[in-house]
Amino acid sequence: MDLSAFPRVALGSWPTPLDDAPRLTAALGGAPVLLKRDDVNGLGAGGNKLRKLEFLLGRALEDGADTIITFGALQTNHGRQTAAACAKLGLRCELVLTARVPMSGDSYEHSGNIVLDHMFGANVHVCADADETAAVYEKVNHAKAATLPIGGSNGLGTLGYVAAAAELLGQLGERGIDNATLVVPDGSGATAAGIALGTELLGWPGEVRAVSVSHTAADALQTLEILTTDAAGLLGEPAPRLAHVTVTDDTVGPGYGVPTPEMWDVLKLFAETEGVLLDPVYTGKAAVKLREIAATSEVPVVFLHTGGLPGFYGYAPEAVARFGSA
Template sequence: MNPTSLDLSMFPRYALLEGPTPIQHLSRLSTQLGGATIYVKRDDLNGLGGGGNKLRKLEFLMGEALARGADTIITVGARQSNHARLTAAAAARAGLQCELVLTRAVPRFDAEYLENGNILLDDLLAAHVHDLPAGTDALPFAEARADTLRSQGRNVYVCPLGGSSPVGCLGYAEGAAEIAAQSRASGIAFDHIVMPNGSGGMHAGFVAGMKALGLNPPSVTAFAVYAGAEKAHATTLDKANHTACLIDASLRVEAGDIVIDESQLGDGYGLPTDAMRAAVRLLASTEGLLIDPVYGGKAFAGLLENVRSGRYGAHENVLFVMTGGLPGLYAYRSAF
């Protein structure tokens, strides 16, 4: 029998979650599609800062930052970064100063994108935002800013894109164990698990966790929303192996353990597709659930395509990891 828990007690942690997030059956949508049975893992239902999956990573990242005595945290992302917003929220709760280095990674110049959604919340959460032009490498800027603050006596912790360091990825290794425990408790075995792949940290952590639990990593399909499949695969595999090594030095993730589908990427990161719009509307109108247009919307569009095509069979159970990012909808009003 496979275990359903991982011992991650050796890693410092700062509590941001409110317990396991529920798994819900999408009965109306499953009936309407007439194929596989669809469930959602509601990782959008964490309360802090508007909720979202990044809080799993931030429990370990903030834990490490506080263990090092940090008084300031800096992270990087795009203008509408969900990770940046939740880093600001976690910093506010922990009493740390927060600086966000955000790039104009999406070619949008309208006020709703530049000033609404996550960027509005960043301001309310008292984060200091550095607004960088498109094409800028944000992490060197963040490191240089950290050095400046250190010269002023501050203790600064720098967090990478998406919080997707090996330490951050531990949050989703534990997320995999949480789903395994819920699956066993409910008696529902999930034939397929679907999620978006942006910075790759969630997918990497999930696969590392599944590997440690003796489960089947290729049952997870991640839809690329940030980079093409080849680059996303290489990035995710590298992060998965570094994360697995933290859990167990003898653990190894193989290339075949990482399954990435780039069919929903469209013209690139943050750029809407017709399939994404249709997926967001369908989930909202059948189940009353709201997914974001950048990550969840594209991944759910991929899930729908696989159900309609029969790739996910009529007698199979499919679990979609609903990652949050709802504030992004308000920055994409014109896309709908």
């Protein structure tokens, strides 16, 4: 897979580590678990969006953009990492955020990612509904602005995780692991899509388990198919078959960003066995599925840690109630 034809800016520290998790493995009592640490890739408190932004902002700069506009919920990790990348590259950043999420309260609305958005110099616009979002976008958009989709998830952004798939399979090969199950959080879709497409193009014999944290499995699969097809087209490849990919939605709980007891349990499990922190929105809910998969798997299981820790502080009252005392 030659990605050199696509404009790209350097934002992350690659390759990210692939770590053994022996105490977590022992606690789960099943297959060996490894952690792909895309949460520790440097810029803007780390996270999976940086791989997408390398391609998205590379294209924007080549097109002469001086402003980046993107969207998300109040605690968007994509918004925070976009703001940090824009700060590094000297670009104006306009974050058009929606307050229409199933979470509220002072911590959720005024801490975590949204504080970092301001620290990175972004102009943050909090909108009450779709009409206000459209009006704000119309106001901030101009001829030299580039607009990025929610989560950086389009065909071009997906290439970031096509590259990551090659990186990960190389690391597994160095360990002599030629078959495994890859567990990937699935939100806006491009992370799981890139892993799915990259592993198929490279002939990987293992399985990809995309764990939806927001949509039904059917909707998430449809998005996955669109993104992989678009990215394959950019590479001059046919639409992938995705026969090795399974999408699930049974750990979403009441809704996107809404904590579940199982999610809090698995956050504690990762913390007390490996000293690794997950977030309540993406990695926490995906790790609930990892716990189930690893307990019965006959091959090693790799968990893609996509970051999101700053968003944890938006859930401070719930975390304090759960873990703040003995």
